[in-house]
Amino acid sequence: MNEMIRGALAAHRRNVRLLRRRPDLVAQGVLVPLVVLVLCAILFGSWGDRWPVGVIDRADDARSAAITDSLAQSRSNVDLYFETIEDDPDAAREMLEDGRLQLVITIPEDVATTNEVRISTYNVNTDATKNLRFRVDDALNIHDEVRGALPATVDLRTVAEEDVTRAAFIAGGVLLLALLLGSMLLAANVFAVEEEGRTGKELLMSPFGAVPAALGCVLTATLLAYLSAVPTYLTGLLLFGFTPDVGSLVLVLLFVLPLLVAAAGLGVLLAQLLRQHRAIQPPVILVAIATFFVGGGFVSVPGMPPTARTIAQWWPPSRVFEWSNPVLHDFAGSYTAGQWAWGGAFALLGVAGAYWAGRRELAAPRRGGQ
Numbered sequence: 001m002n003e004m005i006r007g008a009l010a011a012h013r014r015n016v017r018l019l020r021r022r023p024d025l026v027a028q029g030v031l032v033p034l035v036v037l038v039l040c041a042i043l044f045g046s047w048g049d050r051w052p053v054g055v056i057d058r059a060d061d062a063r064s065a066a067i068t069d070s071l072a073q074s075r076s077n078v079d080l081y082f083e084t085i086e087d088d089p090d091a092a093r094e095m096l097e098d099g100r101l102q103l104v105i106t107i108p109e110d111v112a113t114t115n116e117v118r119i120s121t122y123n124v125n126t127d128a129t130k131n132l133r134f135r136v137d138d139a140l141n142i143h144d145e146v147r148g149a150l151p152a153t154v155d156l157r158t159v160a161e162e163d164v165t166r167a168a169f170i171a172g173g174v175l176l177l178a179l180l181l182g183s184m185l186l187a188a189n190v191f192a193v194e195e196e197g198r199t200g201k202e203l204l205m206s207p208f209g210a211v212p213a214a215l216g217c218v219l220t221a222t223l224l225a226y227l228s229a230v231p232t233y234l235t236g237l238l239l240f241g242f243t244p245d246v247g248s249l250v251l252v253l254l255f256v257l258p259l260l261v262a263a264a265g266l267g268v269l270l271a272q273l274l275r276q277h278r279a280i281q282p283p284v285i286l287v288a289i290a291t292f293f294v295g296g297g298f299v300s301v302p303g304m305p306p307t308a309r310t311i312a313q314w315w316p317p318s319r320v321f322e323w324s325n326p327v328l329h330d331f332a333g334s335y336t337a338g339q340w341a342w343g344g345a346f347a348l349l350g351v352a353g354a355y356w357a358g359r360r361e362l363a364a365p366r367r368g369g370q
Contacts, residue, residue, distance in 0.1 A: 004212055011216025012223075015190050019224070025189040026228055029182035032285055033232045036292065037174040041167060041240065049079040051132055054092030054104040064107040067117065070143035071105065074135060077163050081135040096122055103132045164329045171236030172244065172328045173297030175229060176256070176320055181288040182228035183260040187221035187267030188280045191357070211358030214268050218354045221264035226253065244328050252328050255335055258347030259320055265350025265357075272357035296321035316346075 019025055055071060057064045074081045086092045086101065095101035099122050106118040119136055191214065236242030244252075267284070274280045292298060294308050295318030301309055312318040323339050326332035 004215070007212025008215040008219055011213045012219045015216060015220040016224075018190065018193065019186075019220070022193070025193070026182075026186065026224070028189075028281060028285065029178070029185040029225070029228045030231055032181060032289070033174050033178035033229070034235060036177065036289060037171060037232065037235060037240070040170045040174070040298065044166065044170075049076055050081060050083040051102060051135070052085045053082050053132075054086040054095065054101055055082075055084045056087060056089050056092060056104065056106040058089075058109050059107050059111050061112065063112045066146070067107055067111070067140070067143050070146070071136075071139045074139035074142055078165060078167075081139065093120075096120055099124065103136075105136060160329075160331055165241055167240040168236070168242045169300075169325070169329070170298060171232075171240040171242035172325060173292060173321055175232050175236060175242075176252075176324055176328075177288060177292045177297055178229040178232040179225050179253075179256055179260060180263045180317070180320065181285070183221045183225035183263040184267035184270075184284055184288070185221075185281065186224055186228065187217045187264035187354075188271040188284065189277060190220060191217045191268045191271035192275065192277055192280060210361040211355060214272075214354040214358035214361070215351070217268050218261060218264040218350065221267060222257070222260045225260050225264075245330055248327055248330055251334065252324050255324065255327075255340070255343060256320065258343040258350075262346035262350035265353040269353040269357045272360050291315065291317045292321075294318070296325065300325065 055068060057068055071082055072080070072084070086095060086104075089106075092101065092104045096104050102122050104120045106120070108114065108116065108118060111117065117136070117140060119133065121132065233242075267280075270280055270284065294304070294311050295301075295315055296304075296312060301312045301318065301322055304312070312322070319339075319342070323335060327335060
């Protein structure tokens, strides 16, 4: 056992020196989460959520002015809902028919008697843009509430005093993604270097051998995953309003430690099976990104469609997001004993996977050495 530990530590020191010479082996685990974070922010309105619309006021009276004011004031906790970019009827209709405008809101001349506002929409991708119509309803509710004509009101009560913004939630999820992806890719990349550099035979002939080398890759990847996630954390902190409580952040980082061991062990096993970077990296990156979106990193699982909820229920990595996001955003004070136990079990599986990969490496066919 002592020989195994000394061999793993020696392999770890060797891996660190290797990574200093080969920063490209670290790059994917750093860049992929950053790309996901920025794309999510741009596409899903983390830095601005207002939709360009046309508003046509045919009544031009006090009632219609109150409605247009409600449309202008309606907002989320991110931004205003609407930005009126056209008020000319002909120009708005032409833009709508050409698909350059998604929604036109028309206040008719008889709005005071009919209480009716007409909306016209460019009905392409309507499942994704249905929120436009919901936003119109919200603005009209504001108008009715001011007039005292709203038949029912909502008494909104929240679990926490402060809302977690979309940007902050995504940044927290991407931080977890960066940790897990970084650990798995680092372990896989370092282990695959032996095959691609044709140094596998030399590794087997070294004093520590293949099994300690595999365990050393797990150690290296687990520790350096924290460093590879620093750019993602700083980006979330500086640009996305991701400011978790220090104690909560430390607790999450401690909890994911055994999960990083599991991810690294799986990475070593994949590297032993697939052998080449070009075969390892695409599936690992794609599955990690899919897990982020379907497993609760982008939106909490209860807020996802039925199919996504079903996948998350049966996909083990989704538990990382389900269990950690409440702690990260102060909706839960700690993890349960059961969650800690599952984390430890996954770590043991990761170590066993790396050990098995090392044993398989002993019998793997060899190309010529350097």
